[in-house]
Amino acid sequence: MSIPTLQGLQTALSGLIAEQAALDVTGxxxxxxxxxxYSRETAVLEPNTPIAIPAISSQTGNGAQLxxxxxxxxxxxxxxxxxxxxxxxxxxxxxxASTQAEELTQAQATFNEPSxxxxxxxxxxxxxxxxxxxxxxxxxxxxxxxxxxxxQVTGILHELSTQLSTVSTQAGQQYAAITGPAGEVQDDxxxxxxxNGQIRLAEQAGQQPSEMLDRxxxxxxxxxxxxxxxxxxxxxxxxxxxxxxxxKPLVEGTTVNWPQTLTEAAxxxxxxxxxxxxxxxxxxxxxxxLDNVAATLASxxxxxxTSTPFFSGTTAATIAVAxxxxxxxxxxxxxxxxxxxxxxxxxxxxxTTEQSYASLIEQVGSGVQAAQDExxxxxxTVTAIENQRxxxxxxxxxxxxxxxxxxxxxxxASARTLTAMDSMLETLIEHTGVAxx
Amino acid sequence: MVTSTTLNxxxxxxxxxxxxxxxxxxxxxxxxxxxxxxxxSRVIDLQSQLDGLSSYATNAQEGISWENTASSAMSNMGxxxxxxxxxxxxxxxxxxxxxxxxxxxxxxxxxxxxxKQDADTQYAGQYVFSGTKTTTAxxxxxxxxxxxxxxxxxxxAVGPGLxxxxxxxxxxxxxxxxxxGDGKLLDTLRTISEHLRGGSAEDVSALNSTDLxxxxxxxxxxxxxxxxxxxxxxxLQTAVSRIEGLQSSITAALSNTDDxxxxxxxxxxSNEQAAYSAALRxxxxxxxxxxxxxxx
Numbered sequence: 001m002s003i004p005t006l007q008g009l010q011t012a013l014s015g016l017i018a019e020q021a022a023l024d025v026t027g028x029x030x031x032x033x034x035x036x037x038y039s040r041e042t043a044v045l046e047p048n049t050p051i052a053i054p055a056i057s058s059q060t061g062n063g064a065q066l067x068x069x070x071x072x073x074x075x076x077x078x079x080x081x082x083x084x085x086x087x088x089x090x091x092x093x094x095x096x097a098s099t100q101a102e103e104l105t106q107a108q109a110t111f112n113e114p115s116x117x118x119x120x121x122x123x124x125x126x127x128x129x130x131x132x133x134x135x136x137x138x139x140x141x142x143x144x145x146x147x148x149x150x151x152q153v154t155g156i157l158h159e160l161s162t163q164l165s166t167v168s169t170q171a172g173q174q175y176a177a178i179t180g181p182a183g184e185v186q187d188d189x190x191x192x193x194x195x196n197g198q199i200r201l202a203e204q205a206g207q208q209p210s211e212m213l214d215r216x217x218x219x220x221x222x223x224x225x226x227x228x229x230x231x232x233x234x235x236x237x238x239x240x241x242x243x244x245x246x247x248k249p250l251v252e253g254t255t256v257n258w259p260q261t262l263t264e265a266a267x268x269x270x271x272x273x274x275x276x277x278x279x280x281x282x283x284x285x286x287x288x289x290l291d292n293v294a295a296t297l298a299s300x301x302x303x304x305x306t307s308t309p310f311f312s313g314t315t316a317a318t319i320a321v322a323x324x325x326x327x328x329x330x331x332x333x334x335x336x337x338x339x340x341x342x343x344x345x346x347x348x349x350x351x352t353t354e355q356s357y358a359s360l361i362e363q364v365g366s367g368v369q370a371a372q373d374e375x376x377x378x379x380x381t382v383t384a385i386e387n388q389r390x391x392x393x394x395x396x397x398x399x400x401x402x403x404x405x406x407x408x409x410x411x412x413a414s415a416r417t418l419t420a421m422d423s424m425l426e427t428l429i430e431h432t433g434v435a436x437x
Numbered sequence: 438m439v440t441s442t443t444l445n446x447x448x449x450x451x452x453x454x455x456x457x458x459x460x461x462x463x464x465x466x467x468x469x470x471x472x473x474x475x476x477x478s479r480v481i482d483l484q485s486q487l488d489g490l491s492s493y494a495t496n497a498q499e500g501i502s503w504e505n506t507a508s509s510a511m512s513n514m515g516x517x518x519x520x521x522x523x524x525x526x527x528x529x530x531x532x533x534x535x536x537x538x539x540x541x542x543x544x545x546x547x548x549x550x551x552x553k554q555d556a557d558t559q560y561a562g563q564y565v566f567s568g569t570k571t572t573t574a575x576x577x578x579x580x581x582x583x584x585x586x587x588x589x590x591x592x593x594a595v596g597p598g599l600x601x602x603x604x605x606x607x608x609x610x611x612x613x614x615x616x617x618g619d620g621k622l623l624d625t626l627r628t629i630s631e632h633l634r635g636g637s638a639e640d641v642s643a644l645n646s647t648d649l650x651x652x653x654x655x656x657x658x659x660x661x662x663x664x665x666x667x668x669x670x671x672x673l674q675t676a677v678s679r680i681e682g683l684q685s686s687i688t689a690a691l692s693n694t695d696d697x698x699x700x701x702x703x704x705x706x707s708n709e710q711a712a713y714s715a716a717l718r719x720x721x722x723x724x725x726x727x728x729x730x731x732x733x
Binding site for chain 2: 105108109111113114120121123124125127128131132134135136137138139331333335336337338339340343346347349350354355357358359361362363364365366367368369372383386387390397401
């Protein structure tokens with residue numbers, strides 16, 4: 001058996017077809033170079049089955065195999081699932097830290113410290129008012145000043161308390177919106193379940209649905225910012241997605257299990273929101289510390305202001321000045337000029353009330369600082385992983401351009417082979433005598 | 438990838454630049470507690486200490502004014518007592534007639550009223566010699582001579598746990614008048630005018646002996662009271678200068694904690710500005726580079 005005469009044409013044609021397919025893949029990569037979540041695709045070429053030629057050499061009589069060209073085996077997307085898992089873990093942590101930093105910064109802003117309009121300044125003015133009263137214990141105007149500066153202090157305490165609970169309420173609302181029936185979790189889970197179904201069908205038909213896989217991975221990335229996401233790849237092409245610390249998988253095949261209960265351990269934005277608003281969370285602890293400041297203020301002043309309690313209420317939200325200017329007590333005796341009480345209250349300056357407030361501010365500041373530091377560290381990590389992921393799956397225009405040249409040249413060369421074959425056959429057919437004519 | 442890295446770098450340069458620019462324009466390094474949590478609580482503490490010191494300084498100045506008022510009243514009393522003493526010495530000499538003594542008695546009675554008026558001196562609406570009954574005049578002019586105040590003390594706080602007594606117990610000098618027979622100044626003055634008007638030889642001799650002795654005892658008591666008031670003023674003045682010293686050291690501490698070092702911050706600012714424009718320039722040129730440019 002010898003080589004089929006027209007085999008060369010077929011071989012050259014297979015080259016033309018394969019190079020064209022590879023060029024198409026490159027073109028698709030280039031057009032999607034800025035598409036979010038797109039993974040680079042490559043055309044995997046493989047040689048066609050060769051023809052066995054039993055005795056090509058007349059001298060040795062040994063056989064050989066002749067290649068019959070190339071074909072596109074498959075078009076695969078380039079993706080590293082290990083990097084995806086790593087990215088999602090770190091992205092959850094980053095999202096938790098960002099949420100923490102964002103909410104705590106908002107809480108911090110309500111304190112408005114250090115400034116001339118915060119509680120520290122109002123407290124200072126309150127002690128100064130008592131000090132002035134000690135100098136002029138009979139002055140009605142000064143007593144009025146004491147009451148007014150006391151009201152200033154309680155007013156700021158009320159406002160701080162209200163704003164802290166507003167921050168907490170808003171965080172709760174945010175959680176409810178995300179996990180609600182029209183929320184992001186439900187929406188993303190539905191889309192993933194739908195894609196699971198379509199991918200299963202495509203894979204059953206022997207296709208690789210790259211675009212759908214990319215879309216599913218992008219949705220999983222999005223979910224990972226809400227809570228920890230663990231993906232288990234099933235043999236049928238579907239992904240089983242466990243979400244946070246929910247008892248059942250969020251998506252299993254085409255089934256969505258939502259709503260479910262999450263706890264602070266869920267990670268991501270949702271875990272951070274639960275952590276912040278929980279009973280042991282940062283916001284509750286700030287509120288408790290603020291209540292402690294109010295209670296300390298009330299108890300220390302009332303202990304000295306023995307005629308009638310100066311402050312009523314023991315929490316930041318309820319504390320109020322309970323006396324009128326005429327009821328302000330300056331002395332432990334009935335004497336008009338006595339100032340021992342006023343002096344004793346003025347001497348509370350710098351005492352436990354301010355110390356507990358200063359330590360609250362330190363606590364708030366450290367909380368924000370720690371969250372911001374964690375956020376910026378994790379950002380670096382996530383960026384590094386994302387870069388690694390991009391270096392695997394991202395479209396590099398330089399690389400695509402090089403491929404473009406290589407495939408174009410490959411196409412041209414295959415065409416040239418075709419021309420050579422043609423001219424060879426022309427020689428055979430046109431110029432080998434006139435026998436048979 | 439290059440694009441996102443470049444964008445990150447540009448953003449972080451810009452954030453640093455913004456931060457430094459805020460520090461420069463506010464002059465503070467701690468804009469929020471999270472910038473320096475310990476520093477922020479320290480600022481609150483130091484600011485409270487500063488406010489406390491200015492309260493103490495106000496108290497001390499108030500005390501000094503109070504003592505100045507009391508001292509000038511007492512020095513008026515001293516002048517009066519010296520006049521009475523002079524009159525007493527003149528009246529006890531034999532050359533004075535009874536009618537002369539009667540007119541001296543009238544003068545002594547007027548001076549007695551002057552002493553009581555001095556005792557009723559007020560500072561900022563408060564009677565300085567009434568103890569803690571600062572709304573009650575210590576002596577009622579024209580009527581009986583009983584002391585209306587109390588022996589309570591008025592103090593001014595000039596430091597933590599440190600207060601200065603600004604009260605002067607004027608009743609130890611003036612006493613409760615003739616009715617009480619306590620031998621204090623008002624008793625003595627009333628007795629002197631009685632002796633002047635009495636005119637008997639015993640009365641006249643009493644003027645020169647017991648009355649003069651009692652009057653001189655009162656002059657001594659007055660100088661003691663003046664010395665006490667003077668030392669209180671000294672204490673208050675010492676407190677003022679101590680407070681001023683503390684104020685400047687705490688202000689320095691506050692400035693070290695919270696104030697931006699303008700020279701250093703300005704240099705940082707220009708460094709960051711240079712870094713930012715370099716990042717922008719790099720972004721503009723790097724991101725454009727691609728193999729595409731070199732293919733025909």
